[in-house]
Amino acid sequence: MGGDEVVVERYPAAVARYRQASVHREHVLVAEDTELDTEVRDNAEVVVSSTRRSVAEARRRVDVLLADMFCSLAGAAVDDGLVLRFRHGPAWRVRARGGHAALVAAAVHAWLVARPHHTGDFRFTARAGDLAVRVRAIPLDP
DSSP: OOSSEEEOOOOOGGGGGGSOOBTTBOOOOEEETTOSOHHHHHHOSEEEEEEEEOHHHHHHHHHHHHHHSOOSEEEEEETTEEEEEETTSOEEEEEOTTOOHHHHHHHHHHHHHTSTTOOSOEEEEEEETTEEEEEEEEEOOO
């Protein structure tokens, strides 16, 4: 992960236990809120809802996910990106057109974990294979 770039490698949760951990890579399980495999959904560090909502509805959905799940970061899709929030942290409005919600959430998770006390706006490029998505985030009012 560079200063303004996060590279995400996606692979199925079923093979996660067979992958080697690396000191240069963080592994995080991301699941959709509609995931049928409850073991995957319940053990995900990041849970996202890809159903597009208004910002206010997305923020409420994020709060419900954090209340009902064991995840550390929850997100809900809006027209131009996501609303994301860590369990005990601020909510972010993340603009990222063309990026899949789970990919963007994983990239933001990695970016913020590397900067645990960051509270302002931020921008970076999320890359997954040939896909590059420009991510811009601003904090939402509490």
